[in-house]
Amino acid sequence: MKLLEDRIRQDGQVLGADVLKVDSFLNHQVDPDLMTALGEEFYRRFQGVPITKILTVESSGIAPALATGMAFHKPVVFARKHKSLTLKDHLYTAEVYSFTKKTANTIAIAEKFLTAADHVLVIDDFLANGQAVEGLLDIIQQAGATLEGVGVVIEKRFQKGRKLLDDRHIHTEALASIAAFENGQVVFSPDEKEQA
Protein backbone atom coordinates (compact mmCIF):
# COMPACT_ATOMS: atom_id res chain seq x y z
CA MET A 1 0.00 0.00 0.00
CA LYS A 2 1.80 3.03 -1.31
CA LEU A 3 0.34 5.47 1.25
CA LEU A 4 1.74 3.34 4.07
CA GLU A 5 5.11 2.66 2.42
CA ASP A 6 5.56 6.40 1.86
CA ARG A 7 4.74 7.06 5.51
CA ILE A 8 7.21 4.41 6.68
CA ARG A 9 9.92 5.93 4.45
CA GLN A 10 9.13 9.39 5.79
CA ASP A 11 8.60 8.73 9.51
CA GLY A 12 9.86 5.23 10.29
CA GLN A 13 13.21 4.78 12.04
CA VAL A 14 15.38 1.74 11.42
CA LEU A 15 17.17 0.73 14.62
CA GLY A 16 19.92 -1.85 14.51
CA ALA A 17 19.63 -4.89 12.25
CA ASP A 18 15.92 -5.60 12.29
CA VAL A 19 13.87 -3.08 14.27
CA LEU A 20 11.55 -0.58 12.59
CA LYS A 21 10.20 2.09 14.89
CA VAL A 22 6.86 3.54 13.78
CA ASP A 23 5.77 5.08 17.06
CA SER A 24 4.99 8.44 15.46
CA PHE A 25 1.95 7.13 13.55
CA LEU A 26 1.14 3.52 14.53
CA ASN A 27 1.89 2.33 18.04
CA HIS A 28 2.40 5.21 20.46
CA GLN A 29 1.21 8.24 18.57
CA VAL A 30 -1.50 7.13 16.12
CA ASP A 31 -2.60 8.92 12.93
CA PRO A 32 -6.37 8.39 12.84
CA ASP A 33 -6.77 9.29 9.15
CA LEU A 34 -4.09 6.74 8.26
CA MET A 35 -5.88 4.15 10.43
CA THR A 36 -9.13 4.80 8.53
CA ALA A 37 -7.28 4.24 5.24
CA LEU A 38 -5.68 1.01 6.55
CA GLY A 39 -9.06 -0.27 7.75
CA GLU A 40 -10.62 0.41 4.36
CA GLU A 41 -7.72 -1.34 2.62
CA PHE A 42 -8.14 -4.45 4.80
CA TYR A 43 -11.84 -4.34 3.94
CA ARG A 44 -11.00 -4.19 0.23
CA ARG A 45 -8.56 -7.11 0.48
CA PHE A 46 -10.95 -9.34 2.45
CA GLN A 47 -14.12 -8.20 0.72
CA GLY A 48 -16.57 -11.04 0.13
CA VAL A 49 -15.13 -13.06 3.03
CA PRO A 50 -17.94 -13.64 5.58
CA ILE A 51 -16.21 -12.00 8.58
CA THR A 52 -18.24 -11.88 11.82
CA LYS A 53 -15.50 -10.72 14.18
CA ILE A 54 -12.15 -8.91 14.16
CA LEU A 55 -9.61 -10.25 16.66
CA THR A 56 -6.43 -8.58 17.89
CA VAL A 57 -4.15 -8.25 20.94
CA GLU A 58 -3.77 -5.20 23.16
CA SER A 59 -2.37 -2.59 22.87
CA SER A 60 -0.82 -1.82 19.49
CA GLY A 61 -3.29 -3.97 17.58
CA ILE A 62 -6.33 -2.06 18.82
CA ALA A 63 -6.11 0.99 16.53
CA PRO A 64 -5.79 -0.85 13.19
CA ALA A 65 -8.29 -3.51 14.36
CA LEU A 66 -10.86 -0.87 15.33
CA ALA A 67 -10.46 0.91 11.99
CA THR A 68 -10.98 -2.44 10.25
CA GLY A 69 -14.04 -3.17 12.40
CA MET A 70 -15.42 0.22 11.37
CA ALA A 71 -15.01 -0.72 7.69
CA PHE A 72 -16.69 -4.13 8.19
CA HIS A 73 -19.21 -2.88 10.79
CA LYS A 74 -18.34 -5.94 12.86
CA PRO A 75 -17.27 -6.22 16.52
CA VAL A 76 -13.61 -6.09 17.49
CA VAL A 77 -12.31 -8.24 20.35
CA PHE A 78 -8.91 -7.54 21.80
CA ALA A 79 -7.12 -10.24 23.75
CA ARG A 80 -5.82 -8.99 27.07
CA LYS A 81 -2.47 -9.51 28.75
CA HIS A 82 -1.41 -9.14 32.37
CA LYS A 83 -4.34 -10.78 34.12
CA SER A 84 -6.66 -7.83 33.63
CA LEU A 85 -9.35 -10.45 33.19
CA THR A 86 -10.23 -12.75 36.06
CA LEU A 87 -10.67 -16.50 36.03
CA LYS A 88 -14.37 -16.18 36.63
CA ASP A 89 -14.63 -14.59 33.18
CA HIS A 90 -14.30 -18.11 31.63
CA LEU A 91 -11.33 -17.52 29.42
CA TYR A 92 -9.55 -18.93 26.44
CA THR A 93 -5.84 -18.39 27.03
CA ALA A 94 -2.60 -18.84 25.10
CA GLU A 95 1.07 -18.26 25.83
CA VAL A 96 2.84 -15.70 23.66
CA TYR A 97 6.61 -15.35 23.69
CA SER A 98 8.01 -11.93 22.80
CA PHE A 99 11.40 -12.04 21.08
CA THR A 100 11.74 -8.27 21.54
CA LYS A 101 11.14 -8.36 25.28
CA LYS A 102 12.36 -11.93 25.87
CA THR A 103 9.37 -12.68 28.09
CA ALA A 104 6.28 -14.86 27.82
CA ASN A 105 2.83 -13.39 28.29
CA THR A 106 -0.51 -15.04 28.70
CA ILE A 107 -3.16 -13.56 26.44
CA ALA A 108 -6.81 -14.17 27.18
CA ILE A 109 -10.26 -13.71 25.67
CA ALA A 110 -13.55 -14.22 27.48
CA GLU A 111 -15.22 -17.30 26.02
CA LYS A 112 -18.50 -15.49 25.46
CA PHE A 113 -16.94 -13.24 22.82
CA LEU A 114 -15.72 -16.01 20.49
CA THR A 115 -17.86 -18.99 19.49
CA ALA A 116 -17.96 -21.79 16.92
CA ALA A 117 -20.30 -19.61 14.84
CA ASP A 118 -17.63 -16.92 14.35
CA HIS A 119 -15.63 -16.27 11.19
CA VAL A 120 -12.57 -14.39 12.34
CA LEU A 121 -10.23 -11.89 10.76
CA VAL A 122 -7.07 -11.43 12.84
CA ILE A 123 -5.54 -7.95 12.63
CA ASP A 124 -2.24 -6.83 14.14
CA ASP A 125 0.24 -4.00 13.72
CA PHE A 126 3.32 -6.14 13.06
CA LEU A 127 4.07 -9.63 11.80
CA ALA A 128 7.63 -10.62 12.66
CA ASN A 129 8.13 -14.04 14.24
CA GLY A 130 4.39 -14.60 14.37
CA GLN A 131 4.13 -15.37 18.07
CA ALA A 132 1.18 -13.06 18.81
CA VAL A 133 -0.76 -14.27 15.78
CA GLU A 134 -0.06 -17.90 16.73
CA GLY A 135 -1.49 -17.22 20.18
CA LEU A 136 -4.65 -15.83 18.59
CA LEU A 137 -4.92 -18.80 16.19
CA ASP A 138 -4.63 -21.12 19.19
CA ILE A 139 -7.53 -19.30 20.86
CA ILE A 140 -9.62 -19.37 17.66
CA GLN A 141 -9.10 -23.15 17.53
CA GLN A 142 -10.09 -23.54 21.20
CA ALA A 143 -13.31 -21.67 20.43
CA GLY A 144 -14.00 -23.83 17.38
CA ALA A 145 -14.28 -20.63 15.34
CA THR A 146 -13.27 -20.34 11.68
CA LEU A 147 -10.15 -18.37 10.81
CA GLU A 148 -10.80 -16.44 7.59
CA GLY A 149 -7.55 -14.55 7.35
CA VAL A 150 -4.78 -12.52 8.93
CA GLY A 151 -4.18 -8.85 8.14
CA VAL A 152 -1.07 -7.08 9.37
CA VAL A 153 -0.12 -3.48 8.85
CA ILE A 154 3.61 -4.21 8.47
CA GLU A 155 5.34 -7.54 7.98
CA LYS A 156 9.04 -8.22 8.22
CA ARG A 157 9.04 -10.84 5.50
CA PHE A 158 12.56 -12.01 6.31
CA GLN A 159 11.44 -13.22 9.74
CA LYS A 160 9.58 -16.45 10.21
CA GLY A 161 5.99 -15.28 10.87
CA ARG A 162 4.84 -15.04 7.26
CA LYS A 163 6.22 -18.47 6.40
CA LEU A 164 4.40 -20.00 9.38
CA LEU A 165 1.10 -18.63 8.05
CA ASP A 166 1.82 -19.52 4.41
CA ASP A 167 2.70 -23.09 5.41
CA ARG A 168 -0.74 -23.34 6.97
CA HIS A 169 -2.40 -21.90 3.83
CA ILE A 170 -3.81 -18.95 5.74
CA HIS A 171 -4.98 -15.99 3.66
CA THR A 172 -2.55 -13.33 4.86
CA GLU A 173 -2.44 -9.70 3.79
CA ALA A 174 0.33 -7.28 4.74
CA LEU A 175 -0.22 -3.64 3.83
CA ALA A 176 3.53 -3.03 3.82
CA SER A 177 5.96 -5.89 3.36
CA ILE A 178 9.57 -5.34 4.33
CA ALA A 179 12.01 -7.52 2.40
CA ALA A 180 15.11 -6.28 4.19
CA PHE A 181 16.83 -3.40 5.94
CA GLU A 182 19.86 -2.15 4.00
CA ASN A 183 22.14 0.58 5.34
CA GLY A 184 19.46 1.81 7.72
CA GLN A 185 16.89 1.97 4.88
CA VAL A 186 13.73 -0.07 4.41
CA VAL A 187 13.53 -2.24 1.28
CA PHE A 188 9.94 -3.16 0.50
CA SER A 189 8.75 -6.32 -1.25
CA PRO A 190 6.85 -5.58 -4.46
CA ASP A 191 3.18 -4.83 -3.65
CA GLU A 192 1.04 -6.95 -5.95
CA LYS A 193 -2.20 -5.83 -4.32
CA GLU A 194 -1.82 -2.11 -4.95
CA GLN A 195 -4.88 -0.60 -6.57
CA ALA A 196 -4.30 0.74 -10.08
Place this chain on the structure above:
Amino acid sequence: MKLLEDRIRQDGQVLGADVLKVDSFLNHQVDPDLMTALGEEFYRRFQGVPITKILTVESSGIAPALATGMAFHKPVVFARKHKSLTLKDHLYTAEVYSFTKKTANTIAIAEKFLTAADHVLVIDDFLANGQAVEGLLDIIQQAGATLEGVGVVIEKRFQKGRKLLDDRHIHTEALASIAAFENGQVVFSPDEKEQA
Protein backbone atom coordinates in the same frame (compact mmCIF):
# COMPACT_ATOMS: atom_id res chain seq x y z
CA MET B 1 -26.10 10.48 25.36
CA LYS B 2 -29.20 8.39 24.93
CA LEU B 3 -27.65 5.87 22.51
CA LEU B 4 -24.97 5.05 25.09
CA GLU B 5 -27.32 4.99 28.08
CA ASP B 6 -29.60 2.58 26.21
CA ARG B 7 -26.63 0.36 25.41
CA ILE B 8 -25.50 0.36 29.05
CA ARG B 9 -29.01 -0.56 30.19
CA GLN B 10 -29.17 -3.33 27.62
CA ASP B 11 -25.67 -4.84 27.83
CA GLY B 12 -23.99 -3.49 30.98
CA GLN B 13 -23.71 -5.69 34.05
CA VAL B 14 -23.71 -4.22 37.55
CA LEU B 15 -21.38 -6.22 39.82
CA GLY B 16 -21.40 -5.61 43.55
CA ALA B 17 -21.78 -2.09 44.92
CA ASP B 18 -19.97 0.02 42.36
CA VAL B 19 -18.68 -1.96 39.36
CA LEU B 20 -20.24 -1.65 35.92
CA LYS B 21 -19.02 -4.21 33.41
CA VAL B 22 -19.24 -3.07 29.79
CA ASP B 23 -16.84 -5.56 28.25
CA SER B 24 -19.31 -6.54 25.52
CA PHE B 25 -19.07 -3.18 23.72
CA LEU B 26 -16.38 -0.96 25.25
CA ASN B 27 -13.31 -2.54 26.80
CA HIS B 28 -12.83 -6.13 25.69
CA GLN B 29 -15.23 -6.56 22.81
CA VAL B 30 -15.65 -3.18 21.11
CA ASP B 31 -18.58 -2.03 18.95
CA PRO B 32 -16.93 0.06 16.20
CA ASP B 33 -20.15 1.79 15.10
CA LEU B 34 -20.79 2.85 18.70
CA MET B 35 -17.18 4.13 18.93
CA THR B 36 -17.74 6.24 15.79
CA ALA B 37 -20.86 7.73 17.38
CA LEU B 38 -19.01 8.45 20.65
CA GLY B 39 -16.15 10.10 18.77
CA GLU B 40 -18.57 12.33 16.87
CA GLU B 41 -20.34 13.25 20.10
CA PHE B 42 -17.04 14.27 21.75
CA TYR B 43 -16.32 16.33 18.64
CA ARG B 44 -19.71 18.03 18.98
CA ARG B 45 -19.18 18.78 22.67
CA PHE B 46 -15.67 20.19 22.19
CA GLN B 47 -16.31 21.85 18.84
CA GLY B 48 -14.56 25.20 18.49
CA VAL B 49 -11.91 24.23 21.05
CA PRO B 50 -8.49 24.36 19.30
CA ILE B 51 -7.46 20.73 19.94
CA THR B 52 -4.11 19.64 18.48
CA LYS B 53 -3.81 16.25 20.17
CA ILE B 54 -5.94 13.55 21.80
CA LEU B 55 -4.35 11.88 24.83
CA THR B 56 -5.35 8.60 26.50
CA VAL B 57 -3.93 5.58 28.36
CA GLU B 58 -3.63 2.05 27.02
CA SER B 59 -5.56 -0.17 26.61
CA SER B 60 -9.22 0.62 27.16
CA GLY B 61 -8.86 4.28 26.30
CA ILE B 62 -7.50 3.61 22.81
CA ALA B 63 -10.78 2.79 21.04
CA PRO B 64 -12.79 5.87 22.14
CA ALA B 65 -9.69 8.08 21.77
CA LEU B 66 -9.06 6.86 18.22
CA ALA B 67 -12.69 7.44 17.25
CA THR B 68 -12.41 10.95 18.68
CA GLY B 69 -9.17 11.54 16.79
CA MET B 70 -10.94 10.46 13.61
CA ALA B 71 -13.65 13.07 14.23
CA PHE B 72 -11.09 15.83 14.92
CA HIS B 73 -8.54 14.58 12.34
CA LYS B 74 -5.87 15.05 14.99
CA PRO B 75 -3.22 12.62 16.27
CA VAL B 76 -3.93 10.34 19.21
CA VAL B 77 -1.19 9.54 21.73
CA PHE B 78 -1.68 6.71 24.17
CA ALA B 79 0.39 6.61 27.33
CA ARG B 80 2.00 3.23 27.87
CA LYS B 81 2.28 1.11 31.01
CA HIS B 82 4.61 -1.75 31.90
CA LYS B 83 7.89 -0.37 30.61
CA SER B 84 7.08 -1.05 26.96
CA LEU B 85 8.93 2.17 26.30
CA THR B 86 12.61 2.42 27.15
CA LEU B 87 14.41 5.17 29.00
CA LYS B 88 16.25 6.25 25.90
CA ASP B 89 12.87 7.32 24.50
CA HIS B 90 13.06 10.46 26.73
CA LEU B 91 9.84 10.08 28.62
CA TYR B 92 7.37 11.98 30.67
CA THR B 93 6.13 9.63 33.40
CA ALA B 94 3.50 9.65 36.11
CA GLU B 95 2.39 7.21 38.79
CA VAL B 96 -1.19 5.94 38.58
CA TYR B 97 -2.81 4.03 41.39
CA SER B 98 -5.58 1.61 40.46
CA PHE B 99 -8.26 1.20 43.13
CA THR B 100 -9.69 -1.77 41.21
CA LYS B 101 -6.41 -3.66 41.07
CA LYS B 102 -4.82 -2.12 44.19
CA THR B 103 -1.52 -1.61 42.36
CA ALA B 104 0.44 1.41 41.15
CA ASN B 105 1.53 1.67 37.52
CA THR B 106 3.91 4.03 35.84
CA ILE B 107 2.48 5.53 32.67
CA ALA B 108 4.77 7.12 30.13
CA ILE B 109 4.71 9.22 26.98
CA ALA B 110 7.69 9.95 24.76
CA GLU B 111 8.54 13.63 25.10
CA LYS B 112 8.58 14.21 21.35
CA PHE B 113 4.83 13.52 21.12
CA LEU B 114 3.70 16.22 23.55
CA THR B 115 5.05 19.77 23.52
CA ALA B 116 4.26 23.24 24.89
CA ALA B 117 2.55 24.02 21.58
CA ASP B 118 -0.10 21.30 22.11
CA HIS B 119 -3.72 21.83 23.12
CA VAL B 120 -4.82 18.54 24.56
CA LEU B 121 -8.13 16.74 24.86
CA VAL B 122 -7.90 13.81 27.30
CA ILE B 123 -10.20 10.88 26.46
CA ASP B 124 -10.78 7.78 28.58
CA ASP B 125 -13.35 5.01 28.88
CA PHE B 126 -14.15 5.49 32.59
CA LEU B 127 -13.92 8.25 35.15
CA ALA B 128 -14.18 6.86 38.68
CA ASN B 129 -11.59 8.03 41.19
CA GLY B 130 -9.77 9.98 38.50
CA GLN B 131 -6.33 8.44 39.00
CA ALA B 132 -5.60 7.75 35.33
CA VAL B 133 -6.76 11.21 34.26
CA GLU B 134 -4.66 12.81 37.02
CA GLY B 135 -1.61 10.95 35.72
CA LEU B 136 -2.27 12.33 32.25
CA LEU B 137 -2.79 15.86 33.60
CA ASP B 138 0.55 15.56 35.41
CA ILE B 139 2.23 14.62 32.11
CA ILE B 140 0.50 17.48 30.25
CA GLN B 141 1.86 19.87 32.87
CA GLN B 142 5.38 18.43 32.57
CA ALA B 143 5.20 19.05 28.82
CA GLY B 144 3.97 22.60 29.32
CA ALA B 145 1.02 21.76 27.06
CA THR B 146 -2.46 23.27 27.46
CA LEU B 147 -5.26 21.06 28.74
CA GLU B 148 -8.45 21.93 26.84
CA GLY B 149 -10.75 19.36 28.34
CA VAL B 150 -11.48 15.83 29.50
CA GLY B 151 -13.97 13.54 27.78
CA VAL B 152 -14.97 10.24 29.33
CA VAL B 153 -17.36 7.68 27.94
CA ILE B 154 -18.81 6.74 31.35
CA GLU B 155 -18.42 8.53 34.65
CA LYS B 156 -19.39 7.22 38.05
CA ARG B 157 -20.42 10.58 39.40
CA PHE B 158 -20.63 9.37 42.98
CA GLN B 159 -16.88 8.66 43.04
CA LYS B 160 -14.35 11.41 43.48
CA GLY B 161 -12.92 11.81 39.95
CA ARG B 162 -15.49 14.26 38.62
CA LYS B 163 -15.20 16.49 41.69
CA LEU B 164 -11.41 16.59 41.34
CA LEU B 165 -11.79 17.89 37.77
CA ASP B 166 -14.62 20.31 38.60
CA ASP B 167 -12.58 21.76 41.49
CA ARG B 168 -9.83 22.56 38.98
CA HIS B 169 -12.36 24.14 36.57
CA ILE B 170 -11.59 21.64 33.83
CA HIS B 171 -14.11 21.37 30.99
CA THR B 172 -15.28 17.78 31.48
CA GLU B 173 -17.79 15.91 29.36
CA ALA B 174 -19.17 12.47 30.24
CA LEU B 175 -21.31 10.77 27.58
CA ALA B 176 -23.06 8.72 30.26
CA SER B 177 -23.12 9.84 33.86
CA ILE B 178 -24.00 7.30 36.52
CA ALA B 179 -25.55 8.84 39.62
CA ALA B 180 -25.88 5.58 41.52
CA PHE B 181 -26.41 1.85 41.35
CA GLU B 182 -29.74 0.81 42.91
CA ASN B 183 -30.74 -2.84 43.25
CA GLY B 184 -28.32 -3.87 40.53
CA GLN B 185 -29.67 -1.20 38.17
CA VAL B 186 -27.91 1.86 36.78
CA VAL B 187 -29.39 5.26 37.67
CA PHE B 188 -28.21 7.93 35.25
CA SER B 189 -27.75 11.63 36.04
CA PRO B 190 -29.91 13.85 33.81
CA ASP B 191 -28.14 14.50 30.48
CA GLU B 192 -28.23 18.25 29.83
CA LYS B 193 -26.13 17.96 26.69
CA GLU B 194 -28.43 15.63 24.75
CA GLN B 195 -29.20 16.89 21.27
CA ALA B 196 -32.87 17.74 20.69
